[in-house]
Amino acid sequence: MTVLAPTDLDGALAALAERPDATVLAGGTDLMVELNFGHRRAGVFVSLRRVRELREWSRVGDELTIGATVTYTGLERGQIATLVPALAQAARTVGSPQIRNAGTIGGNLATASPAGDTLPVLSALDAVVVCASASAGRREVSVHDFLVGPKRSALAAGELVVAVRVPVLSGPQEFLKVGTRNAMVISIAGVALVTDAARGGLRCALGSVGPTALRAADAESFAATAVEWPSRRATPEAAIEFGRLTAGAARPIDDHRATAHYRRHAVEVCARRAFERVTLR
Amino acid sequence: MTDQAIAITVNGERRKGRTEARTTLADFLRDELALTGTHVGCEHGVCGACTVLLDGEAVRSCLVLAVQADGADITTIEGIGPEPGRLGPVQQAFMECHGLQCGFCTPGFVVSVTSFLAEQPAPTDDEIREMLSGNICRCTGYQGIVAAVHRATELIEEATA
Numbered sequence: 001m002t003v004l005a006p007t008d009l010d011g012a013l014a015a016l017a018e019r020p021d022a023t024v025l026a027g028g029t030d031l032m033v034e035l036n037f038g039h040r041r042a043g044v045f046v047s048l049r050r051v052r053e054l055r056e057w058s059r060v061g062d063e064l065t066i067g068a069t070v071t072y073t074g075l076e077r078g079q080i081a082t083l084v085p086a087l088a089q090a091a092r093t094v095g096s097p098q099i100r101n102a103g104t105i106g107g108n109l110a111t112a113s114p115a116g117d118t119l120p121v122l123s124a125l126d127a128v129v130v131c132a133s134a135s136a137g138r139r140e141v142s143v144h145d146f147l148v149g150p151k152r153s154a155l156a157a158g159e160l161v162v163a164v165r166v167p168v169l170s171g172p173q174e175f176l177k178v179g180t181r182n183a184m185v186i187s188i189a190g191v192a193l194v195t196d197a198a199r200g201g202l203r204c205a206l207g208s209v210g211p212t213a214l215r216a217a218d219a220e221s222f223a224a225t226a227v228e229w230p231s232r233r234a235t236p237e238a239a240i241e242f243g244r245l246t247a248g249a250a251r252p253i254d255d256h257r258a259t260a261h262y263r264r265h266a267v268e269v270c271a272r273r274a275f276e277r278v279t280l281r
Numbered sequence: 282m283t284d285q286a287i288a289i290t291v292n293g294e295r296r297k298g299r300t301e302a303r304t305t306l307a308d309f310l311r312d313e314l315a316l317t318g319t320h321v322g323c324e325h326g327v328c329g330a331c332t333v334l335l336d337g338e339a340v341r342s343c344l345v346l347a348v349q350a351d352g353a354d355i356t357t358i359e360g361i362g363p364e365p366g367r368l369g370p371v372q373q374a375f376m377e378c379h380g381l382q383c384g385f386c387t388p389g390f391v392v393s394v395t396s397f398l399a400e401q402p403a404p405t406d407d408e409i410r411e412m413l414s415g416n417i418c419r420c421t422g423y424q425g426i427v428a429a430v431h432r433a434t435e436l437i438e439e440a441t442a
Contacts, residue, residue, distance in 0.1 A: 001283075001301070001302040001303045002283060002285075002302055003285065003302040003346055003348045003349065005348065005349065005351060025346075025349070028344045028345060028346070028349070029326060029344060032305070032326070032343070032344040032345070032346070033325040033326055033344065035303075036305075036324045036325055036343065036344075037324075037325060042302075042303050045302075045346075047346070047348070047349045049349050050352070073338070095326070095415065096329065096414045096415020096416075097339060097393070097397065097412060097414070097415055098326075098329060098332055098339050098340050098341050098393070098415045099326060099341070099415060101338040101339055101340050102340050102341070102344060102345070182411075182414065183411070183414030183415065184327060184414060184415060
């Protein structure tokens with residue numbers, strides 16, 4: 001086993017170009033577990049821990065660019081939490097404080113687990129993933145195209161997630177998740193809901209109930225007319241219908257964590273609650 | 282397997298060593314540096330017994346490779362007290378409030394609590410349970426631990442008053 005520890009982005013891209021068989025190691029909260037359990041063979045790893053550029057975030061106009069190795073702790077605290085509240089709420093539900101100090105948003109994207117907690121939020125925000133490689137340079141991929149399937153992303157060999165760009169929207173945001181306890185759980189179902197007051201609509205995405213994060217298009221269309229914009233007034237019946245339509249977008253499976261039936265029900269309840277929280281009677 | 286050279290600062294002391302790339306920081310601390318206070322429980326990031334401070338932040342040392350920590354500043358349970366043989370406020374509080382029984386999980390709890398109280402000096406019961414959600418204790422039922430965290434806030438306040 002070899003671990004390369006580049007200290008800047010160019011060094012990381014060069015290392016990946018030189019060793020196309022290398023695996024990128026960010027916070028290690030998924031990869032190290034696989035290694036410790038013998039589910040992954042030792043090989044060549046490129047550690048991003050010392051690459052400073054990837055740890056930073058910036059705001060230009062109404063857009064944030066969040067570096068790939070910004071941790072969940074970084075997302076749940078300070079300015080990012082105020083600017084993109086749903087991302088902070090999702091980050092707060094990940095693992096434990098020790099895990100949140102290590103795990104990164106770029107790792108969540110590149111691992112592309114169906115249960116990745118930031119992924120439904122990024123989907124609802126129509127985030128853009130910035131990727132880079134030594135040979136092809138930078139490219140930007142919509143998060144919807146980036147997440148290809150369970151643990152599969154659009155990353156090419158030798159390519160790295162550099163950052164993710166998300167809009168700063170006006171209006172409330174919610175992230176709700178169901179698990180077996182309040183910490184240290186892999187999500188059974190998750191719902192991200194963001195309001196876009198400027199455009200007069202809601203955007204809703206689901207986690208852990210499909211091969212990747214799924215958008216609830218029918219529920220979004222319904223909310224465009226069922227909610228009064230910009231006052232965000234809606235009836236209690238609208239909340240029930242929004243929950244029902246959102247559950248209709250889920251494509252859950254039975255597995256060791258929950259049944260498909262339970263997951264669909266959890267989505268319906270979470271979507272209804274999230275809708276009630278972002279709208280006014 | 283190829284050895285890689287690393288240099289880390291542990292409890293204020295500069296330490297150099299060579300290690301296999303596969304070695305976790307937890308194993309390096311225990312086997313190479315003989316700092317066996319850091320315990321290895323589950324080895325998949327759930328139990329929290331291996332918690333250390335890495336550049337000031339509480340992390341699981343079983344999920345960090347020693348070579349990743351090259352150049353980092355690490356605090357283990359051995360460096361939590363003011364000097365060898367004297368207890369720090371969190372350790373004192375765990376002793377007073379029966380925050381431990383068998384003691385296996387205790388180093389992880391003490392390191393975690395030390396880090397959390399630095400950021401949140403007066404937590405509520407709920408906040409304490411949230412901050413300790415990544416540390417598992419199979420003996421105490423947590424009542425003594427929660428009491429110990431409250432007591433630690435008093436001891437820290439007294440010490441700084």
